[in-house]
Amino acid sequence: MIKSLSQLGRGAPRTGPLPVGRAVTVWALDTTLDVVGGYRVPDAAAVLDAVEAERAAKLLRESDRHRYLTSHLGLRALLGGYLGLAPEAVGLTREDCPCCGGPHGRPAVVGGGVHFSLSHSGDLAYLAFAAVPVGVDVEAVPAATAAADVLTSLHADESAELLALPDAVRPHALARVWSRKEACLKATGTGIALGLAEPYVGSAPEPAAVPGWTLTDLPAPEGYAAALAVRDA
Known part of the structure; x- marks a missing residue:
């Protein structure tokens, strides 16, 4: 397995080609930024979908809401770079749960094309992209x-x-x-x-x-x- 660790900042990311085989690219993100991947956090509603916007709105603490918006703007900016799409055009869904079959399994891109995973804790987020789960x-x-x-x-x-x-x-x-x-x-x-x-x-x-x-x-x-x-x- 080959992996690389890159830093996502304010500017539009240069993702390069999609990972192939079992190669993995991991990006780190400071979730306190006010601009991420070329998009302003206050303008996140124009980029995120309705599900993401609803989840963000339910977060009571401003700091938690900001971290959520920042990490999801970063996710969409990176997915758009890998897939050749505008970030707002990336369709996100959930796979079926392997335990019960309900629609709350792994997050996924509609139509496939790349596997991804997102995690954030404190003021840091990691985002991974690969051709396999x-x-x-x-x-x-x-x-x-x-x-x-x-x-x-x-x-x-x-x-x-x-x-x-x-x-x-x-x-x-x-x-x-x-x-x-x-x-x-x-x-x-x-x-x-x-x-x-x-x-x-x-x-x-x-x-x-x-x-x-x-x-x-x-x-x-x-x-x-x-x-x-x-x-x-």
């Missing part, structure tokens, strides 16, 4: 109290590994585990419908093997952890 996740390192609250939700071996660590490093290790697990769940489209115990991804510096997927950690700024899951051939 892919999942990306970025997580801000949680507070120690938050780390304690979620330990019982993980795989028993992951919980044991984390509890064996010194208190000072446990939150960073948890962010690593959480980003790996979320990347896998986004890639498969199951989300948290079946809980957070599976798949086992481990807390060690290298992720555990996940059958059918290649799971890798991504570079991330201080205070964050990020991971990428790509379906095997």
Whole structure:
């Protein structure tokens, strides 16, 4: 698997050609920007679709709404670049859920053409694009109290590994585990419908093997952890 990490900023992105094979391109985005991919955040309504606009409107905190709009403007700018379309012309849908068959599985482009995944946490977003199913996740390192609250939700071996660590490093290790697990769940489209115990991804510096997927950690700024899951051939 080949992957590259690029920075999306204010100007229109130069995406280059669509990824092929199992190549993956990952973009990082500062979600505090007021212009992203060449589009102003206050003018987002002209670019996003009705579903995105409705979700943004439901966010009560201005900061959360701004992060959502910024990351989705970035997503559309990049998809438009890869597909040769205006960002507002990109049709988005949801695949069927692999658990229940409902229309709330992985987000997808209408008509296909590229697989993508979006994650945002704090003031940072990661966006991944590939020719095969892919999942990306970025997580801000949680507070120690938050780390304690979620330990019982993980795989028993992951919980044991984390509890064996010194208190000072446990939150960073948890962010690593959480980003790996979320990347896998986004890639498969199951989300948290079946809980957070599976798949086992481990807390060690290298992720555990996940059958059918290649799971890798991504570079991330201080205070964050990020991971990428790509379906095997």
